[in-house]
Amino acid sequence: MSVIIFAETRDQQYKKSTLEAVSYGKEVAQKTGGKVIAVSMGGASDAASLGNYGADEVITLHGAEFATFSPEVYASAFAEVCKTHGGKTIIISNTYSGKSISGRVAVLLQGALATNVVDYPDTTSGFRVKRGVFSGKAFAYVDMQSDVKVIAITPNSVEIKTHGTSASVSAHQPTGLPTSATKIESTQTVSGKIPLTEAEIVVSAGRGMKGPENWNMVEDLATALGAATACSKPVSDMHWRPHSEHVGQTGITIKPNLYIAIGISGAIQHLAGVSSSKVIVVVNKDAEAPFFKAADYGIVGDAFEVLPKLIQAAKASATS
Numbered sequence: 001m002s003v004i005i006f007a008e009t010r011d012q013q014y015k016k017s018t019l020e021a022v023s024y025g026k027e028v029a030q031k032t033g034g035k036v037i038a039v040s041m042g043g044a045s046d047a048a049s050l051g052n053y054g055a056d057e058v059i060t061l062h063g064a065e066f067a068t069f070s071p072e073v074y075a076s077a078f079a080e081v082c083k084t085h086g087g088k089t090i091i092i093s094n095t096y097s098g099k100s101i102s103g104r105v106a107v108l109l110q111g112a113l114a115t116n117v118v119d120y121p122d123t124t125s126g127f128r129v130k131r132g133v134f135s136g137k138a139f140a141y142v143d144m145q146s147d148v149k150v151i152a153i154t155p156n157s158v159e160i161k162t163h164g165t166s167a168s169v170s171a172h173q174p175t176g177l178p179t180s181a182t183k184i185e186s187t188q189t190v191s192g193k194i195p196l197t198e199a200e201i202v203v204s205a206g207r208g209m210k211g212p213e214n215w216n217m218v219e220d221l222a223t224a225l226g227a228a229t230a231c232s233k234p235v236s237d238m239h240w241r242p243h244s245e246h247v248g249q250t251g252i253t254i255k256p257n258l259y260i261a262i263g264i265s266g267a268i269q270h271l272a273g274v275s276s277s278k279v280i281v282v283v284n285k286d287a288e289a290p291f292f293k294a295a296d297y298g299i300v301g302d303a304f305e306v307l308p309k310l311i312q313a314a315k316a317s318a319t320s
């Protein structure tokens with residue numbers, strides 16, 4: 001009986017969501033017993049480092065099949081490792097890749113699937129998980145009754161814990177991989193920026209910024225604070241900003257230490273992706289904007305007057 005984690009990488013480094021998933025797996029294993037095994041595909045520069053987050057063992061899968069992400073191939077290979085190593089609790093982060101394999105893995109392992117899980121399971125009687133539903137406005141408590149349980153955890157919903165240990169690393173050669181039904185022809189990646197899901201500070205802006213030509217102020221504040229930039233859905237729909245910056249129900253879920261929202265009304269669909277931020281600061285010229293109800297600090301004012309002052313203050317604080 002093992003707890004097995006899907007360990008995702010970006011540029012050969014484990015993603016923050018992977019470290020959360022491994023930490024989560026360790027907590028689960030402390031309740032259910034069993035080894036914590038992380039499965040790493042496509043290459044990572046330091047597989048043993050996952051031991052620090054709670055993995056006892058890291059199993060790596062290499063080969064041309066794993067060079068680019070394919071849901072069918074990754075799910076099949078991952079499920080094979082889970083079967084071989086007696087995986088009973090399977091942890092996958094609900095990232096874009098995680099979402100596209102979790103259902104497949106549950107089917108391949110004939111297990112129960114719970115997505116959007118936001119907390120550790122309650123194992124006092126059975127195995128109950130807490131899921132975020134209705135865009136994070138409500139929670140559902142689900143009893144997972146099958147032998148194999150696939151848990152897809154929402155990124156940024158649990159803390160990363162370190163244990164100061166290292167994991168043993170071994171390789172696995174999968175058999176009978178399926179042919180991928182799709183082929184990635186090319187990829188475009190945003191480089192040189194702090195990944196939004198991993199940023200401690202996020203400066204985000206909405207339609208109140210009036211147009212893409214005014215985003216230099218948002219970027220200046222982000223640069224001064226060492227922050228990532230984000231935006232509301234209409235902003236990315238109008239191509240003022242790339243879709244990779246869209247946060248909310250239909251975008252990315254984030255949980256930075258500081259979320260600064262400028263000229264964003266605070267619609268429920270936007271809050272769904274940002275309301276777990278530790279501190280929320282809202283700048284809006286309308287004192288009745290719904291976002292103020294979710295804010296820790298609010299500035300009622302015109303963004304075009306407030307932003308230059310914030311940039312100046314952030315630059316001054318960075319140099320002092």
Ligand SMILES: Cc1cc2nc3c(=O)[nH]c(=O)nc-3n(C[C@H](O)[C@H](O)[C@H](O)COP(=O)(O)OP(=O)(O)OC[C@H]3O[C@@H](n4cnc5c(N)ncnc54)[C@H](O)[C@@H]3O)c2cc1C
Pocket residue numbers: 205206207208209231232233234235246247248249250251262263264265266267268269270273283284285286289301302303304
């Ligand atoms: C199914 C569904 C899913 C959705 N998913 C998402 C999602 O994932 N993410 C998301 O963001 N939205 C989502 N939406 C859209 C959401 O309902 C809102 O329409 C959207 O968030 C509004 O974006 P906004 O706040 O930028 O724009 P607006 O609603 O137009 O608000 C602009 C704000 O800027 C303020 N403002 C204007 N000028 C200034 C100024 N000079 N200085 C300061 N403040 C100013 C205004 O007072 C206002 O509060 C979804 C909607 C649906 C129906």
